[in-house]
Amino acid sequence: MFATTKLAITYGILALIATAANIGTQDLAIRIYSGSFYILVSIITGTGVGLVVKYILDKRYIFRFRARNIAHDTQTFTLYTVMGLATTAIFWGFEFGFHHVFETKEMRYVGGIIGLCIGYLTKYHLDKRYVFRSEAG
Numbered sequence: 001m002f003a004t005t006k007l008a009i010t011y012g013i014l015a016l017i018a019t020a021a022n023i024g025t026q027d028l029a030i031r032i033y034s035g036s037f038y039i040l041v042s043i044i045t046g047t048g049v050g051l052v053v054k055y056i057l058d059k060r061y062i063f064r065f066r067a068r069n070i071a072h073d074t075q076t077f078t079l080y081t082v083m084g085l086a087t088t089a090i091f092w093g094f095e096f097g098f099h100h101v102f103e104t105k106e107m108r109y110v111g112g113i114i115g116l117c118i119g120y121l122t123k124y125h126l127d128k129r130y131v132f133r134s135e136a137g
Contacts, residue, residue, distance in 0.1 A: 007062070014057040015120045022050030022116065023109050043095060047088060055080050063132035076131060083126040087119035094118070
């Protein structure tokens with residue numbers, strides 16, 4: 001199997017895991033909290049969990065990154081998060097857009113999944129170029 005094909009398959013599987021963590025956290029948050037702005041709270045919570053899961057998986061299995069120390073890892077995570085701001089806008093745009101158009105939880109999640117797919121594809125290229133540039137394979 002070609003290295004790029006193996007990388008793409010691995011990245012896809014890890015993106016699915018992070019997507020499941022994100023959407024699962026959103027669903028759990030809505031089950032726990034139903035107050036004001038419950039949808040926003042669930043999306044922010046899911047985004048946070050998904051970000052941490054995706055960072056851990058990407059740095060280990062995609063970019064084979066090893067931080068020199070905690071400060072280096074914190075700096076890398078901060079840059080990873082900054083690179084994720086644009087892709088988060090894509091993800092949230094799809095999720096909120098589907099919620100507005102279809103007005104169901106299920107379709108909001110579908111929009112979120114589509115947005116995450118587009119965002120993760122974009123994020124890979126940003127991370128390879130700017131975040132893990134010396135460690136990227």
